Structures are given as C-alpha cells and as structure tokens.
Amino acid sequence: MVRCADCGKPINTIYNGKRSSSWTYLEGKDNVAVMAGTHAAKVIVEGNKAVGVEVVGPEGQRLSLRAKCEVILSLGVYESPKLLMLSGIGPKETLKKHGIKTLVDSPHVGQNLLDHPIMPYALRLKDGVGLDNHLLRAGPEKAAALAAYEWKNKGHLTSGLLEVIGLPRIDARLEKYSECVAAKEANGGKDPFGPAGQPHFEVDFVPMFCDAFQWHFPTPPQGDYMSIIVDLLRPQSKNGVVTLRSTDPLDQPDISLNFFSDKLDLMAMREGVREIYDILCNGEAMKDLVQGEFPWAMPLTSDDAMDRQILERSQTGFHPCGTTRMSKDVNGGVVDGKLKVHGIDNLRVIDASVIPVIPDCRIQNAVYMVAEKGADMIKAAYP
Template sequence: MPLVSIEQVAGHIFDYIVIGKSNFSYLHGYSHHIHLCFQTAGLTLASRLSENADWSVLVLEAGNAHLDSENHPLITRPGQFGMQIGNPEYDWGFKTVPQKFSDNIEYLWSRGKGLGGTSAMNFSVWTFPPKEDIDNWEKLGNPGWNWANFEKHATRAITYIPLEHTNPSLSVEAFNVWDGNKPHGEGPLQVAHPRCVLDVDIKMHQASFSRLHGEFGSWNFFQTLLSMGFVQSRAPYHGDSHGCYFALNNVHPTLHSRTYAATASQDNAFQRQNLSVLVGAEVTVILSSDSKDDEFEASGVEFLHKATNRKYCALSRKEVILSAGSLKSPQILELSGIGKPEILSKLGINVKVPLEGVGENLQEHLFIGCTFELKEDYSGETYDLLRDSVQQSEHVDLYSKGQGIYMTGIVNMANFPLKEIASDAEALYDTQKLRIHQDIKEGRYPPGLAEQYELQLQYHQRNALDCEFVSLSGSLSGPNLPRPGKKYYTIIGFLNHTFSRGTIHSSSSNPYDPPLMDPHYFEHDIDLQAFINEVKYIRKIVKTAPLKDVLSDVELNPGADIQTDEQIASWLKQNLSTGWHTVGTLSMLPKDRNGAVDPKLKVYGTKNIRVVDLSVVPLQIAAHTQATAYIIAEQAAGIIKGASLP
C-alpha cells in the first residue's frame, strides 16, 4: 500500500528520496517524479510512471484518502452522485468572483477533495468528444494531439464491459454504443452501463428523437429514426456523438460501485514499492535550483502537512508534474514565480519565468435544469423518493443486494448543433462573426484567441455539437423546491462551446488564499441566447409523446410565470451551474499564441515542470471531461516514457 505518513517517510529511504530537516522543520526527500495531485489525471499518470521499477514516484494529495469504501458511500454508490457537493470532506467549495455579465452573482465551483480528485465526486458520466474536437487541438499547433492518438490512449485507460441489461423495457441494441470491431480496452478503469435504468429515462430518450426528427411511431426508436432518414449515434465512443444515445458510466458492473482514479490504481499500482502517496499535503510552491541557466529548473516542492500543521519539502531529481486541475495549477505556478509579470508584480512575487498564458483562456460548460412534475398515477421510481428517510433506508438495503435506485446512473445523452433546436441559430452566429471580426480589427484579443474563434466559427458551419441535453429522474433545478410526495423529471441543458473566455489568477502571495476565478459568463451574448433557446426547446420535448403521457401540467422550474426571453435570461443567471468541466487555464499552445505548455506538456521557460490535467486543453470539447482527463494522462505517460512523442 503506497499511502505513507510523515513519520513513515521520515523513517524510510525511498529510491531518490532522502529524509532530513532544516531550520524550518522541513522534511526533505528525493524522488524521480513528484506529482502535485488534486485531480483525476494525476493518480493515473503516477500509476503509469511507477510501472518503471527504476523510478520512485511521490504523489502529494491535499485531501484525504477515502479508500475505506464502507465509510464513504457518497463516493461509492453510483446513485449518490451530487451528494458530496458542498460537503467540505469531499468538496473544495470554490466560488467565482461576481460575474459582471450575470447579475454580479458568485457561483459555486465544486471540485473533488481527496484521492482521485473530482472523479470521486462527479456524476460518473463517461463520454467521448467528437473526432473534430480533438483534431482541432492539433490544428492549433500541437502535433500528435489528435483523434487517432486520443482513441489509442483511451484503450489504455479503460476496459469497456458490455452488459446484458436486466430492465425488461430495454433492448440490447439500445445499449450497443461500442463498435464491436474496436478493442474494448485493457485499462484499469471499468466502464459500463448501470445495471438499472429508470423507466422515464427510456421515455425521454424516445421523446427527444421524436421531437427532433418527426413523429414517433413506435417504442422502437431505432426504426423510427431510420424511417425518418436519421441514424441514432452509433459511434459516440468512436468520434461521432451527434444524436442521442445511452451513455456509459464509470461503474463496476458486478461490484456495482463507482470506479475512479483511486480505485483504478488500487489493484496494481498501489502494490508497488516505488509509488508513495501522502494525503493531507497541500503544495504551496515549486522550488527551484540555483542553476545559472536561463530556464527554471524545479528542485522540488514545499507543502503544508495538515495533520502536523507544519511545512515540509520534497525534492525531485527529474521532474515536478503539476496535476492540480484547471483551478489550482495556475495558482501554484504563479506562487512559484511563473506567470504574467503584471499579475506577479502586483502580488509582490518575484518573476522567475514571464509567461503570459498562465491563468488565461478559461473555458467552461454551463448547465441549467428544467424540472417537470410526473402524474400522480406514475408508478415508476425517481430519485425524489430518497428525500423520504424510510425509503432511503430501504434502498440502502436494496443496494447491498444489487438492486434499487442506487444502482442507477445518468445515461440519457443528446448532442446537437444549435441550428437543430433554434430557428435563429444562423442569425446568432452571423452576429457573433461580425463582433469577432470587429474585435480582431480593433486588436482586442490576446495572441491566439482570434485563431480559436475563427476555428469555432468554421466548426459551426460543419455542425459543431453546440448543445447537450441530459435527463434525470428527479428534481435538479431551482429556485422552486420539490413538493413532498411528488415525483419529478429534469432535463438539463448544457452549453458545449461557449465563446466567453475567463481567467484564474492568484489573489495574493498567500498560498492559502483561493485564486480569483472569473469565467466571464455571458460576456459574449451568443452564449446566453443559446441557453435561452435550450430552455425553450426543452419545453417542446416535454410536450411530445411518450414523455408527455407521464407528465402532469405542473412545471416546477422555470415555472409557468417565466415565459419571455428576458424572464428566461434572468432565471438562467440566477439558477445556472458550472458543468465542473473547466479547461484551458494552462493551454497547450505555441508560446507566441499565449500558450503555457508545449505539446510535450512542458511549461515554457522551465527545464522540468510539466502539466498533466484539463488546464492544458486549448479548446473546449462537446463531452463531459473526466474521460478526456484520463486519456491526457495516458498520453502524457507515453511522452514521459518516450513511447509516444507528439
């Protein structure tokens, strides 16, 4: 078991780790690779690097381990998704700065706190982006970061397990989302469909297709789509997720528990003697050597050990690898003297590496839930029943038998271009194009951003998947609360490719002060208008059979009094949520285009600091991002090992 304490580290000698003290009661140790790991990708990468028995690898995790699954059902039970949000044991509970274009609201930005990062607290949805989303990364100046390599490294990350489903309402074909001619993967993380899918989710799947592609003639939505000349997305995990499909979840198909970065490492990597994991260790700064070279050479890190409330150091001979996630990785670089000089100077931080791209180019998914009440005679189960303590207890018991609502997950996915759900889509994009070209002419964009916008506009012409719909059997919206004893159904609208760009920068030189997180929500009006269109379209879906047959006339949220575009916009701003899919804050781009890392994920101006997390993604994707985080880690491992150079 690689979990170590300060005492164990101080009392044992690891490969390249030497324990000692300084006048500040620092603990010193040498390691080939040090991971600053608060995020999904970090453990995955550490596991791969520790396959080389000659390398010692140290992981520093700021949260707790949470590996005793019996004591952490909020992590392990698939149907408990979202229950960790706001709980300080599992959630860092970050907040944005007041949003200028969204009524000056501060939004909660939850992130996973513990081994495995957000993979231990997300909604377990496992989706892949379209092929072109990934190929766009290469077009922006990153050779080797393309769909072919993405798909290759996906098979290293996961093992897909086909499931003979137990719900009699479903056909096996409906869950045939993986190309039978493609490898199922050989990775440590298992993905599958949840064993149980709720009845109303099936109706939503059919209603979506009916509304989008004509009248629905039978329960067999495949036949309906084919008759209308439209094919259900049969390759959502092979580069084409256009359409509706039943998504995979990162759940173990026989143990019926969440699989995530920590559990995926337990069976193999956690048995290796050359891998050490210290939890409760919050990194404050990357240390540099006294090298006279112009480049910053990392010699190790300083961290606060929470259990002892003392600062220590760990030293590295090879590399420091930053996997703290899009929200924290930029702050750690800035506190180490790497970043925009104007930011660092204001904070009194000595500039060691001037790098304009640090903390810039933030992109995020937004979502909003619209909730509708089910009819009184609807007999199916929804998550609403868990608000009743008696029923909740019954389903805990059922879960132990492999039954009940805790066995379910989010499976209904629909991805479409905006123009398929909005009649004014072309006009919106024409207006956006005029704005962008005017801003370019006036020099309002930093280097590289104009190129990204041009790529987005071109991508729209080729049916970029701007919108996503996800459904949930229960209430997940605001501001109106569900009524006791009632059952609800929620359709969630996501914005995939927003034009608004934000920033994350340190708020002070104190590492314990959270960074300033400013996503610039709705700075580009097209984002708000697309969101409004999603809400209006969701209202059309619920008026379509077979979903309308099980819904009452009660709309919980937004509510019958929210009708005009202005009212919808106001409601959206008050009730939207982050998608927890932040990318781009240390973008993999050429340095002269405001990049922070090169295609080998090396931080510009440094000899031996890499970033391996979602902050390197230069352009947002039309997918939930956890799968992409794992795959970035797999490709990074290949790069470091020299096996797959971009």
C-alpha cells in the same frame, strides 16, 4: 427536433454497482507515497530548472521535496495555475501585484478558463414514474432500495442517475437571430457553436428532483419529478480567469468563470431551453407523463424573462479546463506539446488545465487521455 439518433445511454464508470474512480491505479503501488493533508506551496526552481517542490504539511510545517528527474503538476484547473504563479511563473503584472519575483513572464497562466454553462430546471411527472420516493424521501421505497444495495449491490442506488442524454443541434432556432448569422459569416461560414457539425448541447435527463443542480429551490416534499440539465457545449465566452487572491498557498484562488459575457451564449441557451421544453411538454413521447412545472412556469414567450431565469439559475457544468493551455510558445499558452512549461526545464503540467479547446460533451475521457499520453511521454524520456 431531437431525433432518436441524438439520444443515447452514457457510459458510466460503475462496476459491480460501485463507482470506479481514477485513483484506483494507486492500489498496491508501493512506489507511490500519498501525503494526506499536504498542500503544495511553490515549485523550487534553481537557475532555469525545476528541482523540487515546497509543501505545507498537515501541522503547518514546511517541507522541501527534491525531484530526481522532473516535477509534475497535476493539481487541476484552479490549483495548477495558482502554484505556477506562486512559483514566479505567470503574468508579470499579477506577480508584481503580490510581490512575487518573476521567473517567467507567462501571460496565459490562469487565463482561458473554459467550462460548460448549464441551465437546470425541473418538471413534475405523473406519480410513480420518477425515483424521488426511492432515493430522496424516507419510506418503504427508499428502504427497499437500500436493502437491495446492501444485499447484492443491486437496485436504484447502483445508478449514476444519468440514464439518458440528448445531443441536439438547434440551427433553425439560432438562425433567426441576426447576431448568430453574423457570427457564422465572420467564422468563414462555420457555425461557431458547432463548426464541424457537433451538437450544440448535451441535455441530461435525471429521473428525480436533483438538488445538486436545483439548489436554488427547496426539495419538493412529495411527487415525482425529472431534472433537465441543458449544457452549452461550445460557449463563445472565453475570458474566464483564475488568479491569485494572496500569496498564502492555503488560500483558494480567485475564480471568475465569466459565463455569458458573450451575448451569443445567452441567445443559444435561451433557445436550447425552449427547444427541450417543447419536446418534453408537447412531444408524443413525454407529454402524457409531464404533469406540470416546478417551482413555477418557465417564461418561454419572453426573451427578457428567459434571460433573467438563465442568469439567475445557470451554474457550472463541472467541466473546467484551459488555464495552462497547450501552445507552440509562451505567447500563446503555458505548456508545449509534451506538456512542458514554457521557460522552465524539468517542469510539466498534466491535468485538464492544459486542454486548449473545451471538448464537446463531458471532459472525463479527454482528461484520462491527457494523463495516459503524459505518462507515455515521461516513460519515453526516461526509459
């Protein structure tokens, strides 16, 4: 059961009714040049040292930019490993396949892709309870919301829509599966989904039909809804991969999240959805507000049918990390404790790809922490 202490209001990066984004630190910085429409092609390496980066300009021209001190990659979880591989730093067999000369055989580049799988669904609410008419459909309610925002940055449009989250554990439900009990025993008696007592799930409650997470179904033309997103925080499927599709730097990498490759994750998600469904549809707080299911009833009594729903409807939680993970040496990962790439001097990666274990819950603060710590280490190295 989700206790009151397990629910709370998340912190939003919203100020004065407007989203406050991480890029705002660039404002007023005349020592930073942002080159729009420019794509990194490869790191320029001389000997064993990164000395610059080759880029593709907006008109297709190739430019070589030289570094005075270091080259820092902050391209993100998918593009940072791609650029390393295009530069000859990565799994030897992958580089050989694409005809790239191996500078550093770094087998973990692009491996260990981690993300939170989420299972979204929607419930029909009592009329007048949700925000669907205020935000989704044309009419007086939406016109009023727009007017309030345009007038003084007030009203429903100032919300990030994630006003309440739950952080439950479902030990009793998991312990009925022999596979989960065996996994706990094999893990030294510690629950693999929460070895230090962490929540098993983050559950997001959005007071409207959220088409960003319900893209499988048409937006309902009328009525009020609540979107529920059940987010597995510590998945046991850890074989996600980012690899090269080609040697063209403008070509996106090949991304395989490999969700639910470990059957334990499917069991956990199945029971997580059942738990939250029971609380919302039968619990005292919500049962009088929930009027039905959309677009059809969840097959709660059948494991096989539940699994089909999960496999068909689950998607990324948009929390990827791990593809250039931190480690002691090249045999365990890609960067060291100072975020320097193993095997190449003057090259660091500073983004979510260095995180070796996926954070419990959202990763935004962890990514900011990596950036701040990385900046401090660079300043310390070049006082």
